[in-house]
Amino acid sequence: MADWLRRSSMKNNVYDTKTDAGVLGHYAHLMDCANSQPQYKQRAKDQFAVYENADPWVISCALNADLKIVSQEVSAPQSQTSIKIPDVCKAFSVTHIDTFTFLSELGFRM
Numbered sequence: 001m002a003d004w005l006r007r008s009s010m011k012n013n014v015y016d017t018k019t020d021a022g023v024l025g026h027y028a029h030l031m032d033c034a035n036s037q038p039q040y041k042q043r044a045k046d047q048f049a050v051y052e053n054a055d056p057w058v059i060s061c062a063l064n065a066d067l068k069i070v071s072q073e074v075s076a077p078q079s080q081t082s083i084k085i086p087d088v089c090k091a092f093s094v095t096h097i098d099t100f101t102f103l104s105e106l107g108f109r110m
Contacts (some may be wrong), residue, residue: 015065022064026060030059033091044079044082068094068097
């Protein structure tokens with residue numbers, strides 16, 4: 001971990017996706033659920049499961065720590081070719097908001 005992060009209060013918001021049992025458990029469950037969905041083509045399932053794909057890891061961390069996810073990704077519940085963050089969030093009761101809603105919740109005004 002970087003020195004600045006060790007000194008920062010942000011270190012409590014860092015999850016080790018290689019060792020955190022809760023995150024790993026949620027990740028495994030997400031993978032099982034994604035693979036059991038007949039609407040998705042195999043390529044969409046494979047892309048979702050790529051280790052470097054941050055989406056399932058972000059969702060797993062949110063599930064593990066009861067966090068809200070902020071992204072600009074748009075729901076596409078009928079999609080067969082990609083698994084979208086908002087749709088997974090809905091299925092797992094994780095709050096998903098867009099960046100503008102997030103900024104508004106923080107009180108940011110333009």
